[in-house]
Amino acid sequence: MGTERESLRVVGTALPSGSPEPTHRRGAREVTPADLVRMLVHRWTTVAATTVVALVAAAAWVVATAPTYEATVILQLPERTPPAVAGIDDLPATADPTVANGEIEVLRSRTLLGQVVDKLRLAVEASPRSFPVFGAAMARRVPRQEPAAAPLGLDGWAWGGERIRVTRLDVPPSLVGRELRVTALQDAAFRLAGPDGTDLGEGRVGVPFVASVGGRPLTLQLAELVARPGTSFTAQVRSRDDVIDDLQKALRVEEKVKRSGVISVSLEGADPERLAQTLDALAAAYAQHQIARRTAELSRQLDFLETQLPTLKKGVVQAEQALNEFQVRRGAVNVSQETQSLLERIVGIERGLSDLRSREAELRLQFNDSHPELPTIRGRMKLLEDQRAAIDRRMRDLPLREAEAARLSRNVEVASGLYFHLQAKAQEIRIARAGVSGAVSLIDIARVPVDPVRPIPAIVLAVGLLLGLGAGVALALGHRVLSEGEEDPEEIEAAVGVPVFATIVRSSAERTLERAAGGRRRSRPALAEASREDPAVEALRAVRTAVQPALAAARRNVIVIGAPSPRVGKTFVAVNLAQLYAAEGKRVLLVDADLRRGRVHQFFGLHRGTGLAEVLRGEHPLEEAVRPTRIAGVDLLTTGSLPKDPSELLGGAALGKTIELARQRYDLVVVDTPPVLAVTDAALVAPLAGATLFVLRAGEHPIREINLALKVLARSGSSITGAVLNDARSVGGRYGYGRYRRYEYRSQRG
Template identity: 40%
Template sequence: MTLLKQTHSAEQADDDEIDLSEVFNVLREGWQQIAIIAVCVLLLGTTYAFLAAPVYRADAIIQVDDDSGTGSINDKLGDLASLFQNKATADAEIELIRSRMVVGETVSGLHLDVRAKPHYFPLIGAVIARRASGADDAGPVKPVLGLASYAWGGERISVSQFEVPTVLHEKTFKLHALDAERYELTDPDGSVVLRARVGEAASGAVAEGPVRLTVASLVARPGTRFDLKRHSTQQTVEELQKKLDIAEKTKQSGIIGVKLDGEDAQRITATINMIASLYVQRNVDRKSAQAQQMLTFLGDQLPKLRADLDQSEARYNAFRAKTGAIDLDAQGKLLLQAVVDTKSRLTELQQQRAELVQRYTTSHPAVAAIDARIAELDHQQVQYESQVSGLPQTQQEALRLMRDVKVNTDLYMKLLDSTQQLRVLKAGQLGNVRTVDFAIVPEKPVRPKKLIVIPLAAALGLLLGCVIALGRRMLNRGLESPAEIEHAVEVPVYAIISHSDKQLTLEQSVRRNPSKPGVLAAAFPDDVAVEGLRSLRTALQFGVLKPENNIVMITGPRPGVGKSFVSVNLATVLASTGKRILLIDADMRRGDVHSYFSINSKPGFAEVLTGREPAEVIHRQVLPNLDVLMAGTTPDRPSELLLRERFTTVLKSLAATYDMVIVDSPPVLAVTDPVLIGKAAGATLMVVRHGRHSAAELRETTRHLASAGVAVDGVLLTDVPQRGAAYGAYSDYRKKGD
């Protein structure tokens, strides 16, 4: 036992490594489950590809320029046009396209908050309708199976107004076509709300409030039903904003793409085009509003400047009439021109500043730059005024009056010219954005793509099946290595019995021909699984396993571990050495030993326990040196038969007659029979199937036997993969003849 504990850690580390061949074995064992999952996913994918509503995509392209208007206008207007030239960024324009100003007006203009559609037969009705619908002007098709209330293709409806109380938003109203021109509307409870004609504004009432409806057009058979639903305008706007895919085509290109996906190709095309048109128009409106704002400002200034001009001229004329004409010398003329230019420029800058502060704060760089120029001109003006004060008094007065006339004249003419330029700018204002490509009605859907969905579904199905198979194996993974088993129950593993493909072939052969024996050790004595049983035979014959008597019980934790296979083939390999062996099928409930020898299971062990002589029911020489006692007729309470004294007497008598008695008992955790049989056996061997048992299950099995005084002497590990386990790496040794 010490040696087992010393080697456990090393073997456990080897078992923790991922073995690709073991993964392959898991997938091979679960191929049916994988195939079922793959087929199911493939069917789901195919169903989606053919039944899902096609989704179309409409797209438009918008160009954003840095400068507005045309080049010729800008060249002529110069600085005045630059007041309206704001450098546009793609991110800012994208947000404007997605704004409620644009999207909200689109929702209202196209009535996107009203959803009206034909009522189709569940699941397949919409598919049939899509396939049956022809051209847009085609009429509705005939109903299928006489179901006239459903739409089957060709039905159309256009609703230009549908107003309901807010509490009824998202509720489905039903519209029934009465004939080509008349219809009836019912509320969600089925009560008639109104009857009206196509094209007229109709109104009705429900308990929650008034209902107004205008059906612009209707194409349907009499009796066809349509579903009407009024959505919240705000929610519709928000949903459309989320659905819009807006992005700059290339970084800093100014080319913006606008996309929208939807099931109604006409509807999404109209939506995209209206968004593009509204965005461009709002851009032009914004530019025009700026020009109009400045025109209004200049219009307010012109009358004041005209009055100032008239007053200055009157004062100058009065001065001349009083003093006569005064001629300025050359220095005076130059000084007058400098004063006039400075005053004119100062007034222009003050007007520009007044316009800018209506659009920007006083801390804006443009306003700050003008303030700096104004301060500079103010300083120059002070200097010129000091020079004027050095002239004679008469010339000073004449110079001031002439200055006022000239300054006011220049300002008035410039302002008048600016007003005319602004009118030209406003009339020729095109904005700095334009629609390069409007959306066109898409002919082919963007999804589902059948050639992609179906192969992808098949691949995902296979992948999902493999993942589930491997996941189940990992979650339900039992003990696999001898070290794990020995560590769990502290009992040595005496035999490792590999998985045998020949056993599967033999079982299929027996099913086809029940009269043919199916013992692997007899049919294929060189099979690797039989070699594992020979190692157990060695342990029994040479004292490694020291039974108290010649009775060996073979049992297991639960059904399906291979205990009958082990019992039959162990008995066969023992008999092949010339010893007389008796095999007893003590599983009187579900005994299966008889199937290996193609012998009737009745009479058998049950009849012996009820009084019949063993010699009468034992099958002699089923194989050389091997006799078999079948299970017999299933009794009402098999455990009670094992409690009788006859059981012990018969078993001892048979043990005295044979060199060894192999008893195939029921599973330990299923019934109490193994506990009773084990008391009479000299050795108890527990069959454990590779990867099928937890440590707790094996410990519970040994504890259950130990509670009755039956100790497990050894473990037989069955169904071990021939590849992928360290202890199965030499399974081909015998085939190589070395």
């Protein structure tokens, strides 16, 4: 407080100097949830500041991040692949779990994606140049269709509403992946510059512009250019492979429901219209791929049948000749009804075996022996062959002439039946190939997305709020856990054996006094004078009461106020104690013994003038150096002019004589001294005291530091009567301590 610290308020009660030393050890009391809550309450500014910073950062991220859109197209695959040879209706329909996975890989293949890249010219990129950091965010929020005005004369940048559309950009291999600069001019004209800024010439929208770069041609044609004259755009041709790789990474293809055959194809990006165009082009390319694949399959099937038809026709002719020769040689033979039934059955069996062999050959040609349908086909073939063998055995039991006639008739029936059956299938395939269409159904086309999928402001701000709160709590608790300074008066008493007379926290009344005075170095009333009912004043009265036994026992009416380090509030304690004693009707002398940078005079609006330094040097007597203050009953002995040798001056016999003379003339002498650990001056003054108060700032001093300061005073033959814990923000917590810190304390003269 006063000239050395921020405004403070005192709470707590004073401990009498004769109180027994506590017996519990440091660190014995565990931290309770209530302690943690108090820590957070006292550190609420840290939590609030961290939360606000996190929210601001989250909001800035939402504003600065380009929105990401998502478009989706949904395809329906066929339930199963049609057989190469139709008509095998009695085969069981088996679902192939690998079909969907295979089609997903086809959709993600470089072949299809390459077709999309070429069709939409995705390798050609052109965009306005936005101002770094925040220019793109500002441009995205321009609602108008016309180009926005450039702020602060920054005409070269795009600020929203600019458009460019490239219909053709062919560059030499050396410029692939490198940005060209397009600058808008008046009347739909533009200027083109190379990556190194080389001017390549001027062109017009709608007219091909041709330039030579390194002996190779460069062609640029714009379909649209909307911008203020002077606005710059970038245009480049990326590597086709790189564009395909990026598209492959961004594409998400998945089966919506397992074994459903419904495929969802999604793509994310910053341009909604291009996303929809890309997915529609991919769906079209996939449908064309399916048509080409089906056409090729039918062509292979037809080729296979056409190679079989001549052989089958030859078999029909041979079978008919053999039957005719038999009838000429043996005459007509009547075949029984049973034999005729067997012939019809065997014709059907042979037809089924022919179809199965064709299907087996087709599958083995495409998939080797790995297709899951092959075991079913082979099982069916084995069943038909067994049936044919059974019929053959029955026909061997017929009479010889009837059996031979039946055999020859069977051959004719089988050969002609297979021939006409395959001929009909070939005609069906020719018709199917002529009118082939894609087997894939387009359920949902890609819709141009309106709302972005990222970022979602509400979610981002909620995450920022949670992270800010979490970080703030972590910082607040971490500061307490890792802090070297001690804040618990009970822990201080237990560790150093010195009673703490009062615990001081910030006072709103003291802060009001400082603001009214316009600063700490302006004359203003003491807290004990302006706000007599303030809790700080009551606590200081308790300190005054606690000091009385020590003064009476020592029979020396001198109170020395010290501290281990600067800026802990010694001046506040000294001034207010002096005022409280004066309020009892006592005459008090306030001595500023800090001959290096003492500032007690500023509290009263005085100058250093003649003071302690002149008295110790014998240049002026004490009565000439003492000056009255605005506080009735309180006189002040300032530092005087700051000497070059303060320690030598304080270490002489003159100090003792001066203090002795002062204590004879006044009821009480209050001496404000320099920090103990910074300089040796306080150790020179302390032996002259009847009572020594040690001012500590809560959270600033490790126990080792306090002990070291006490040892310094003990070597001078003095001891501490009691301590005052200043600027405390928590009571009752247990916090760690560590190595003490050193302080610089240089003289300030003038």
